[in-house]
Ligand SMILES: [Zn+2]
């Protein structure tokens with residue numbers, strides 16, 4: 001299945017390259033799209049982007065199976081913030097604003113950042129397929145805190161794999 005990765009504004013090329021490499025074993029056809037900008041989704045009082053407004057601004061046909069990657073902080077409806085959001089068939093979004101170790105006053109760790117972004121992207125691919133939040137250690141485990149993201153695995157559990165196979169999808 002084809003998944004489009006859409007950088008929102010400038011994303012360091014090193015991050016995109018690492019993701020391309022680390023997602024290559026997943027059995028998906030990953031296409032890196034041109035970067036886009038969505039200034040209208042910015043809530044200047046919260047200093048965050050609204051996921052609802054981002055998704056509303058996107059053409060659903062063009063952004064079918066698309067995952068946006070942003071460094072900005074995002075929120076969805078009444079939440080304080082979210083790490084990701086995703087709808088069946090897309091689009092989905094991952095924010096790495098709160099995935100950076102430096103956000104928690106820890107020292108910069110590029111490898112850890114990539115692992116976290118990778119898990120969130122695989123999780124959002126799950127949402128695009130139609131999977132819902134599952135239990136840790138499944139990659140579909142909830143992303144309620146950075147600790148829960150670090151605890152979960154990069155892989156789908158047996159139940160999620162069974163659900164996927166009934167839809168004719170096989171991902172690692
Ligand atoms: Zn989720």
Ligand SMILES: [Zn+2]
Nearest residue numbers: 134138157160
């Ligand atoms: Zn699962």
